[in-house]
Amino acid sequence: MIYECEAEEAEKWIKENRLRRVLIQAPPGLREEMLKLAERVSRLAEVFLHGGSCWGACDVAFSEAETVGADGIIHLGHARFLEREPVPTLYLECLARDPRPLRSVLNEAVEGLRGYRRVGVGFTVQWRGFADLILEELKKAGIEPYIGRPVPPLRYPGQVLGCAYTTLLGLSSRVEAFLVIGSVFHGLGLALQTPKKVYAADPETGKTRDLEGDVDRILRSRYAYIEEFKSSRRVGVIVSVKPGQYRLGSGRRLAEILRKAGKQAEILIMNEVQADYLRDIPLEGFVNTACPRLSIEDQFRLEKPLLLPREALVAVGELEWEDVLRKPDYMRMEVA
Ligand code: SF4
Secondary structure: OOEEOOHHHHHHHHHHOOOOEEEEEOOOOOHHHHHHHHHHHOOOOEEEEOOOOOOOOOOOOHHHHHHOOOOEEEEEOOOOOOOOOOOOEEEEOOEEOOOHHHHHHHHHHHHHOOOOOEEEEEEOHHHHHHHHHHHHHHHHOOOEEEOOOOOOOOOOOOEOEOOEOHHHHOOOOOOOEEEEEOOHHHHHHHHOOOOOEEEEEEOOOOEEEEOHHHHHHHHHHHHHHHHHHHOOOEEEEEEEOOOOOOOHHHHHHHHHHHHHOOOEEEEEEEOOOOHHHHHHOOOOEEEEOOOOHHHHHOHHHOOOOEEOHHHHHHHOOOOOHHHHOOOOOOOOOOOO
16 A cells, blocks of 8 residues: 555544544555554544445545534545534544655656656645645756646646646646646646646556647547537536535526526436436436536446536537647636
8 A cells, every 4th residue: 555544643533623523434445454454543432434435525425424413533544625514523634655656657757758848837735745746857858837726626736636736737838747646536637727738647557648649639528518418408417415515606607607508408306327327317418516526537437428517508609629739727617
């Protein structure tokens, strides 16, 4: 395991806050760490493990904790996302401790970035402890690296999330290309929102990738789904109740716009947005106001369009495809 969860911090937090019952939640990939932590802190408090999904720090199990009377949540693998919490929550970021996999992908990444001088650099929270090392390695290769300032929900300079890239998009006028350290998933979210070259480096798999081909393929298929949505009459606007994805105002606004365009638009309240549930509802297309990545990574599971809010605005003629194509607000989920 290249990530290590800060168990002492959890023990200290439980003791200081005199917690009696805690719910531990972890994303896939950190479930083993969750078990180890549970064993360690169970002498301090009653421990429950969250057995459901945990896709990001937008997805904290507050309602489950409230139902079982937990007085604290320990959430692994993510930095704080939300500004307010109904149940006190400790975020254990589980940072990477071994720089070797990072050094190795960086060597490959600088080869791919040859010819670019000024490069914006972003990383997932797990690699933030090695920010200086990343900058040093890039400078050694003759690259001038830039790290951007965070805007919430981002918390750290250079940090990226699959739905938040202000640290990098804010550097657009100063850099020629971008390097995202984390995974192809994290790099793709940026590459869909900028015309500049994006290189993704994944220290866990040891692979690096130029994302140009992926972006081209995805955007062609997005356009085809927009076209299909245009001819649908009965559609659903998905509003998720996950704490960091809840956008009822945007959902209502989108439904209104779609109705004005002649569609029957219904608002669907969901927790897990799964293709099986959507397939069961006899609607011809959907607009997603939950996690933007559902429209990118999960679309293939569903035969019907699952559009982003801006794609839906293109479908009804409120925006042109060129207005959103590889633009910084392509994945913006709020609709004013
Ligand atoms: S909204 Fe999606 S991409 Fe953003 S943190 Fe949540 S799960 Fe990750």
